[in-house]
Amino acid sequence: MARTLVIIPAYNEEATIVSVIENIHASVPDCDIVVVDDGSRDDTASLVCQHGGAELLSLPFNLGIGGGMQTGYKYALRNGYDVAIQCDADGQHPAEEIPRLVARIEDGSADVVIGSRYVADSDYHPSFLRRVGKSILSRWIDLFIGGGITDTTSGFRAMNRQAITIVARNYPEDYPEPEVLVILHKHGLKVIEIPVQMHPRQGGVTSIRPHGAAYYMIKVGLAIVIDIFRRYAPVGVKQ
Amino acid sequence: MEERGAEVVGFYLSHRIGLLCISLVFMGVVLELVRRSHLKERYALLWLGAALGGLIVGVFPQAVVWFSNVFGFQYLTVFYITSFLFLLLLVLVFTVVISKLSERNRDLAQEVALLSHRLSRLEEGHVRDDP
Known part of the structure; x- marks a missing residue:
């Protein structure tokens, strides 16, 4: 099996972090786990240390989800991992689905595989407003990257070495998931999605507040257009 | 005069x-x-x-x-508008400076996390090949 790393960004996730690590080890025994502690003020870091089942990267202060994820991808790049999976620390992302994501990377069907909540056999039912918002966002992204992805905000993803190299270099700061798709598309990578059953959140709070939704839409919508025209430093990747 | x-x-x-x-x-x-x-x-x-x-x-x-x-300048108002535009430009320059600084700040924070992890691994005696 390819050297696989599961990246778990964590900010104040003491309620769930240990069970998330244990679930991953149970489902994917031969992968490494790295927890990126994004300046938590609770016991997240010490719980990870005590548990010992995961490596711990401690950011000196809170960078936000984008900066935290990027730290994990830099770690994956420097330590020579072939596949990196990003997985939430709140237990929503099903560890038992990780092997399916990795399998699609390993058989070469794509550079990036997204665990999607929308594809036919999933039963994720977000609120009406959330559905409308996400649908507008997905249409907007379709316009630029040619479609095929319905769940653009899913943070449950697997990436191959080439994708890791790109995101370690360029990672958007806040609400990064949709933008990352555009960046990967610009670098000519192939992204597919497969349906997964998400678990309900087990603890902690969502980073997207309801009144922030409008800001979210505008920020991400604009950022995507900018990403299309942005100049990126060339990334030396062997195919 | x-x-x-x-x-x-x-x-x-x-x-x-x-x-x-x-x-x-x-x-x-x-x-x-x-x-x-x-x-x-x-x-x-x-x-x-x-x-x-x-x-x-x-x-x-x-x-x-x-x-x-x-x-x-035919009218003095133009003089004041020019001064205002100059200040506007200055603020723009400063926000560019802040953006650059916050990017460097982020990179440094990430580097601190990666290096301190590597340091503690080395102290524990796990030496890895790290490019």
């Missing part, structure tokens, strides 16, 4: 005194900030220049008229 200059600009004596006081206080504040290392000399020069401009206009109001003539 000189009095006419002042009238044209529309400065009364009280305006001039006010402008002088503001410029002097501003200059003092800027110098004090530099002295306490709260402000870099590079940026201080800019603000000292602005304060000096205020002083000059306070002492010689016709400088504004002279300046407008040199640059061919």
Whole structure:
């Protein structure tokens, strides 16, 4: 099996972090786990240390989800991992689905595989407003990257070495998931999605507040257009 | 002639005194900030220049008229609009500087996390090949 790393960004996730690590080890025994502690003020870091089942990267202060994820991808790049999976620390992302994501990377069907909540056999039912918002966002992204992805905000993803190299270099700061798709598309990578059953959140709070939704839409919508025209430093990747 | 200059600009004596006081206080504040290392000399020069401009206009109001003539401004309003645009540009430059700094700040924080992890691994005796 390819050297696989599961990246778990964590900010104040003491309620769930240990069970998330244990679930991953149970489902994917031969992968490494790295927890990126994004300046938590609770016991997240010490719980990870005590548990010992995961490596711990401690950011000196809170960078936000984008900066935290990027730290994990830099770690994956420097330590020579072939596949990196990003997985939430709140237990929503099903560890038992990780092997399916990795399998699609390993058989070469794509550079990036997204665990999607929308594809036919999933039963994720977000609120009406959330559905409308996400649908507008997905249409907007379709316009630029040619479609095929319905769940653009899913943070449950697997990436191959080439994708890791790109995101370690360029990672958007806040609400990064949709933008990352555009960046990967610009670098000519192939992204597919497969349906997964998400678990309900087990603890902690969502980073997207309801009144922030409008800001979210505008920020991400604009950022995507900018990403299309942005100049990126060339990334030396062997195919 | 000189009095006419002042009238044209529309400065009364009280305006001039006010402008002088503001410029002097501003200059003092800027110098004090530099002295306490709260402000870099590079940026201080800019603000000292602005304060000096205020002083000059306070002492010689016709400088504004002279300046407008040199640059061919028909109306003094253009002079004020130009100053405003200059300040706008300055703020833009500063937000660019802040963006760059926050990017470097993020990179450094990430590097600290990665290096301190590597250091503790090395202390534990796990030596890895890390490019």
